[in-house]
Amino acid sequence: MNADVLIVGAGPAGLAAAAELRRLAVGQVLVVDREQQPGGVPRHSAHTGYGLRDLHRVLTGPAYARHYADVAARAGAEIRAAVTVTGWAGNRCATLTSAAGIESVSARAVLLATGCRERPRPARLVPGDRPGGVMTTGELQQRVFLRGERLPGRAVVVGAEHVSFSAMLTLAHAGADVVALVTDLPRQQSYAGFAVAALARWRVPVWTSTAVRRVEGRERLAAVELADLRTGAVRRVECDTLVFTGDWIPDHELARAAGIAIDPGTRGPAVDTGLETSARNVFAAGNLVHAAETADIAALSGIHAARHIAAALRAGQGTGVPSPVTPPVPITVDPPLAWISPNAIRFSSAPGGPPISPPRSRFLLRSQVFRRRAVLEVRQGNRVLARNRARLIPGRPVHLDAGWLARIRSSDGPVLVTLARG
C-alpha cells in the first residue's frame, strides 16, 4: 500500500506528528506501532506530570497516551497497533509484519519515532551471577502497572536521575522496601526536592559515588556488592529486586537498517534543525534523537518534524524534490559536553534563505559533568556567536537558546559548542 507519510512509533512524538500532519492537510498519514496499544512509554508510567509544556495541563501517563492517540485518530490519521516494521524493501518502503500478514508500505516521507530504552544490566557489564529479579524501569513498570505484579522484599535502584525516583515510587507501590538509590556520580541528578522527599517520606537514601560491583544469587537474587568509589570500601546489600534505571540509548535499529547516518554523541540518527536525517525525506523525532527527554518535549519535537515534512511534501509535488539550496552546517560539542541535538543547521530552501530553528528554538545538550555555573560558548571558525549561562547535571537536559542562529554563515564550516573556561 501507499501513504503520504509513514510514522514508525505511536508514542508522543509519532502521534503528535500525525495529528499535526493532518492539521496541515497532508493526505494519508499512517502510524504503526509494535505494541498492542498506541501511546508509547507513558502508557505504563502511572505517575502524573505529563503534558506540562505541550498541553499546558497535567495528566497521568496513561491519560496522556490516550489523549494523543485520540487526537491523532480524530485528525484522520490511521493508527495501527501490533504492527512491526521489520525492515526496508527500498527507499521509504517499509516491510510490516502483523497478524494480518506481511505487507509493504511505500511512503513519500517517513518519520522515525521509535523512542529509546534503558541500558540493561549486561550492556553495563555488571559482573556476577545472573539470577532473576534484575530489571530495567521499563520492565518494572510494565510488571507493576500493566500486569499488576507485587514485588515484596528489599529493592535497590541503580541510578539517581528522574526515572530512578520514578522506579522507587513504582517499587513502593508494588510493596517493595527500597533500600537505597545508588549512583556512581558524586551527586544525585534529579530535582533536589525528590531526594529530600524520598528520604523524608520513604526513608530511601541516595548513596552517591557508589558503583555496583557484583550481583549475587544463583536461583534468586540475594545481594549486590557495592563499592564506595571514594574509599574503595565494599559492602554487601541483601535485596530481592535490582532495578537499573536511566542510561538511555535510542532504539535506532531501523534507522541503521536503512543506512541512515548515526550521530556518535546521541547515537540516534543525525538530524538537521528540520529533523531530516541523512536520507532524503526520512525524518526522525522524539527520544530517538534525544534520549531521553520528557514526553511533552518528544511531542513538540514530533510537531516540529511534521511541519517540515509537510513543507517537503509541498516542495516535492510533481516528480523530483529539489535539494535545499544551501547545504546544512554541522553543529557539534567538545567534551565534557556529551552531545547536542539536532546535529546540523538547515537552511530554508529559498536561495539565500535563513537558517531554520530547531524545535522550541533551542538546542538540547547533555553534559558528562556537574557544573553549577557553566558558560556554553558557541563558535563558528574563530567567531564567537554566543556565550550562554547553563547549569550542568549529567543526564539532565541543558538548553541552548538558538538566538544566535541568524549570525551563522553557510560558508564558515561547522559550529562548535564548548564549555568556556572560568
Next chain:
Amino acid sequence: MTGTQPAEAADVIVIGAGVVGAAIARELSRYQLSVVLADAANDVGTGTTKANTAILHTGFDTVPGSLESRLLRRGSALLTDYAALAGIPVERTGALLVAWTAEQQQELPTIQQRASQNGYDRVRPVTAAELYRREPQLGPGALAALEIPDESIICPWTTPLAYATEAVRAGVRLMLGTRVTGAQQGGAGGAGGPGGAGGDHVLSTTHGTLTGRWVVNAAGLYSDRVDAMLGGDGGFTIRPRRGELIVFDKLARPLIGSILLPVPTANSKGVLVAPTVYGNVLLGPTAQDIDDRRDTATTTDGLGSLTAAGRRILPRLLDEEVTATYAGLRAATEHRDYQIRVDATRRYACAAGIRSTGLSASLGIAEHVVGLMGEAGLPLRQRNGTAVPPVMPYIGQAGTRPYQDATLIAADPDYGRIVCHCERVTRGEIRDALASTLPPADLDGLRRRTRALNGRCQGFYCAATVSALIAGQQVRAGQQA
C-alpha cells in the same frame, strides 16, 4: 512423584541430559531397549551444554590419534547431516586462525600439518593482504592466517532439545529434576541378590529409586562423583574451567564474515570472535580453573580481559552494545583426552572429561559409547521402522523465521503477532514451545527454545508479557493436573 518406582528395571539409565547424555539416549532409543534419561536440572542441556562458544568444530586442531580427534571428526560429520534434517540452525562461516606475532606466525605450518594428521586437508594459508580483504574490520597488526573453511556455527540449545525430543518420542523416559544421590549394584542374581558386580544397578534419586541393567555416566561436571558412586575406576577428577563470554548486538554482525580464532596456547584455545546463529557476535571465552561446580558468575577481571582482547581483534566491536554476558563451565579433567570407558562386568559406561568439544562430537561419542556397550553385551536389536529426527522450530537468523513467512501467518495469525521485539519471536512460537514434547519449565527454558528475551533490550519491552504467557500456561497445566 517421590516414591514412585518403575515397575521393572530399565535396560539402561543415562545419568545427565546434557548434549552428550541426550545424544546417547537418542542413540539407544533406536534399539529395542527401555531407557531412562535422568537429570538433576529441570531441563535438558542446562550445564556445560548451554553456555559455550556454539561452534561446530571440524577437529582440525585436536591431538592427532586421540579419541577426541576421531570422535570429533565423526560427530561433526553426523551432526552436520542431522542438523539439516532436524532444523538445527547451522551456518558454515569458516574460520580464520590469525597470527598476531612472528612466533604465532611460525606456528601456522605446524597447525596446518596437525590438521592433516587429524584427517582434515582443507586448511589453507592466507596472507595478511587476503586476510584484511576478507575481514576489513580486523584490528591492525595481523601477520598471516590459516583458513579452515568448514568450521561452522551452531545452535547449542536446539541440538540437545532435538536429541531429547527424538528420544522421548521413541519411548525414552525423561526424568528431569532427578538428582542421583546414591547407587548400589546387586549380585549376578539381580538387585536383591548378594552384593558385588553383575546385578542390576539401584540408584537412589530425589525422585525415588531407579533400577537399571546398565548405567551410563554422562554427568558432565559431576561425572567424577557419579563415577565414584558407581564404583568406577576413579581415574579422573573434574576441575571446572570457567569461560566467560560477551554477546554483542546484532548490529555488530556485519563486522565479521568468519569465526576469528587465535593461535591456541597449552591451556586454552584462546579468545575468539565469532558470529552466532542468532545474528550476534560472540567474544570469548576466558579460561579459569575454579573449584565450585556451580560458579557461573562473570567477573570484573574476566569481562575486562575480554573487552581488551576484543578491542585488539575487532576494534569497532566495542562501539556496539553488549546484549548479554555469561559464563560456562567446561568439565575439564587432568587428562587431555576424553574419559570414555565401558565396564562389561559392572555394566557401566562412562563418558566424561569431554571439556569443550561435546557439542560438536556428541553424535560421534554416542555412537562410540553405544557400540562399546553392544560389544560388552548390551543387546542392540534395531527397532521396527526407521528413526526420524524431529523437526525443531527454527530459531536461526540465516533462514526464514515465522514472522517472515506470509504463508504461515495466513494459516495462523499468531505467527504474525510479534511478542519479543528484539528477537522477533511471535506468540505462535511461544505457544508452540509451551505445547512441545519438552515444554520449558521456566523463562530460561523458553529463551533457549524461542530466543524470547534474549535480545538487546533484555526485557525492557516484553519481559512482562512473556512472563504472563508462561505463567498462564503453568496455571492451565496446574488446573489440568
